[in-house]
Amino acid sequence: MSSTKNITHKYLGKIFPVINWLGAYQLPWLRHDIVAGITLAAFIMPESLAYASLAGLPPVTGIYCCLLGGIGYAIFGSSKHLAVGPTSAISLLIGVSLVGIVGGNMEMFFPVVTLTTLLVAAIFFISYIFRLNVIVNFISESTLIGFKAGAALSIISTQLHKLFGVSGGGNDFFSRVYSVFEQISNINIVVLLVGIGALALLISGDIFLKGKPVALGVVVLSLIIIPLFQLNQYNIHIVGELPAGLPSLLEQNFNFSGINILIFRDIAELAFACFLLSYIESVSAGRTFAIKHHYEIDSRQELLALGSANLLTGLFQGYPSAGGLSQSVVNESAGAKTSLSLVFASSILVVVLLFLTGLLKNLPEVILASIVLVAVSGLIKIKEFKHYWKVSKIDFYASVFAFGGVLLLGILDGVILAVIASLIMLLLRIADPHIAILGRIPGTDRFSDIKRHPDNETFRGLMIVRVEAMVLYFNAEHIFEKLMKLVNENPDIKFLVWDFSSSSYLDITGIKMILRLHKELELKNINFRIAEALAEIRDIMRAEGLEEKIGRISRKVSLEEIVEEYLNNQNFNSDSKTLK
Numbered sequence: 017m018s019s020t021k022n023i024t025h026k027y028l029g030k031i032f033p034v035i036n037w038l039g040a041y042q043l044p045w046l047r048h049d050i051v052a053g054i055t056l057a058a059f060i061m062p063e064s065l066a067y068a069s070l071a072g073l074p075p076v077t078g079i080y081c082c083l084l085g086g087i088g089y090a091i092f093g094s095s096k097h098l099a100v101g102p103t104s105a106i107s108l109l110i111g112v113s114l115v116g117i118v119g120g121n122m123e124m125f126f127p128v129v130t131l132t133t134l135l136v137a138a139i140f141f142i143s144y145i146f147r148l149n150v151i152v153n154f155i156s157e158s159t160l161i162g163f164k165a166g167a168a169l170s171i172i173s174t175q176l177h178k179l180f181g182v183s184g185g186g187n188d189f190f191s192r193v194y195s196v197f198e199q200i201s202n203i204n205i206v207v208l209l210v211g212i213g214a215l216a217l218l219i220s221g222d223i224f225l226k227g228k229p230v231a232l233g234v235v236v237l238s239l240i241i242i243p244l245f246q247l248n249q250y251n252i253h254i255v256g257e258l259p260a261g262l263p264s265l266l267e268q269n270f271n272f273s274g275i276n277i278l279i280f281r282d283i284a285e286l287a288f289a290c291f292l293l294s295y296i297e298s299v300s301a302g303r304t305f306a307i308k309h310h311y312e313i314d315s316r317q318e319l320l321a322l323g324s325a326n327l328l329t330g331l332f333q334g335y336p337s338a339g340g341l342s343q344s345v346v347n348e349s350a351g352a353k354t355s356l357s358l359v360f361a362s363s364i365l366v367v368v369l370l371f372l373t374g375l376l377k378n379l380p381e382v383i384l385a386s387i388v389l390v391a392v393s394g395l396i397k398i399k400e401f402k403h404y405w406k407v408s409k410i411d412f413y414a415s416v417f418a419f420g421g422v423l424l425l426g427i428l429d430g431v432i433l434a435v436i437a438s439l440i441m442l443l444l445r446i447a448d449p450h451i452a453i454l455g456r457i458p459g460t461d462r463f464s465d466i467k468r469h470p471d472n473e474t475f476r477g478l479m480i481v482r483v484e485a486m487v488l489y490f491n492a493e494h495i496f497e498k499l500m501k502l503v504n505e506n507p508d509i510k511f512l513v514w515d516f517s518s519s520s521y522l523d524i525t526g527i528k529m530i531l532r533l534h535k536e537l538e539l540k541n542i543n544f545r546i547a548e549a550l551a552e553i554r555d556i557m558r559a560e561g562l563e564e565k566i567g568r569i570s571r572k573v574s575l576e577e578i579v580e581e582y583l584n585n586q587n588f589n590s591d592s593k594t595l596k
Contacts, residue, residue: 049351168393289431
């Protein structure tokens with residue numbers, strides 16, 4: 017009976033991590049989680065208003081996302097510090113895409129947002145069921161850096177007209193910037209000064225009060241200064257009335273009947289892009305804190321947690337949400353010990369929605385624009401681009417490719433392009449692998465690349481090569497050509513040894529290439545051996561009859577033993593200058 021109870025508790029704890037951390041909760045943590053929850057609420061309230069405006073939705077929608085997304089994630093999430101709510105990239109993606117989907121039919125706007133969010137949740141749940149959490153590994157860090165930088169500039173371009181107090185225009189980065197410059201003579205100086213003042217305070221806060229709810233202070237200050245100095249007479253746009261009370265379940269006037277198959281296809285494409293952004297951004301942020309605080313997050317469990325968060329936001333008038341790095345940093349730096357901080361933050365937001373929304377009706381839009389501008393500026397990491405250029409040109413080109421794709425094609429196509437860039441980068445690395453010529457490290461029985469270590473020992477007539485990649489159908493011919501080139505450049509070779517330790521997979525085409533290489537070497541009277549192959553590779557080779565044709569492939573035969581056998585048979589001395 018006790019055993020069954022333990023198994024049930026373990027199973028439920030895996031699906032609902034809240035059971036585990038609540039069971040191990042320590043009373044001293046409570047103070048930290050309460051403080052973190054209050055601090056987080058103060059930070060995300062103005063930021064969520066700004067992001068909802070960026071998405072083209074009523075500002076209060078952003079608070080709904082934080083309120084419900086936080087509760088959903090607290091129950092199912094595996095990170096102790098991740099804070100879920102609207103993010104800049106997803107907000108822009110929603111804002112730009114929905115206009116194209118609904119056209120001029122604004123009655124379809126909310127039904128499309130709701131359906132998109134519910135589809136995002138459905139994709140998360142399907143991915144959880146089929147264990148598709150590996151998808152996060154297909155987006156490289158360099159590609160993500162480029163995408164975020166491009167998205168940041170796109171977001172900045174959407175806020176420029178609010179900062180300068182002119183009308184908005186354009187559907188992409190370049191047309192939006194051009195539209196603002198076209199109206200340079202119509203700039204509202206008062207709005208611009210208010211915006212510059214807000215930017216100065218926010219930037220100063222980022223430098224001197226990092227992790228503190230500076231944005232809330234700027235919001236409160238603007239609500240005092242604008243009426244005090246009667247600045248609203250200068251045509252400063254305000255957010256207007258915010259609905260008081262908690263969000264209701266799928267409002268009755270939502271009508272999905274106008275969504276045909278073509279619109280649904282566009283919504284599905286948008287939902288998939290939101291899913292990718294949400295999952296990648298959330299897991300990336302979650303891992304940052306897990307590494308820092310020495311715990312693990314479950315990438316599969318995150319699918320369930322984010323699916324639950326988006327299900328709640330979709331059912332209660334929100335839009336797609338994710339675990340954002342900026343709000344998570346605030347949560348962590350404020351001392352959060354568990355996800356209970358999200359529950360406390362949501363409780364504060366409930367109080368705001370019930371009693372305080374009336375205070376926000378005179379909030380200037382330029383203040384929200386300033387909050388967005390400062391928030392997204394941190395996504396542009398010039399140092400990372402310089403680092404990639406210095407360390408890895410492929411990573412640099414991938415990041416620039418993703419960056420340019422977002423600016424030229426838009427953020428929706430930019431997401432897809434970022435995925436393609438990552439896959440292309442991966443394929444390029446495998447398609448043209450480095451082939452090292454190995455020599456023995458003096459005084460040891462180990463071998464390394466003689467190009468990097470020219471003092472290594474090599475032996476006349478013997479060449480040891482290591483292909484540093486999987487051997488697959490799309491790189492097998494290239495590997496064959498490079499190996500034959502090495503052989504032809506070294507006519508004294510009598511024995512070629514292939515160190516297979518760096519090749520983790522071998523397919524049928526690769527096996528046929530090895531057999532072809534063996535035959536070509538036989539025609540040149542060159543012996544051929546394979547050494548140090550991994551267990552799975554040895555099984556594949558034996559299953560294809562490779563061992564009978566080229567000789568024994570055993571884990572017991574090392575490179576050192578092959579070298580000693582060769583030297584004993586040939587009576588040659590070592591010579592480090594023989595091989596090219």
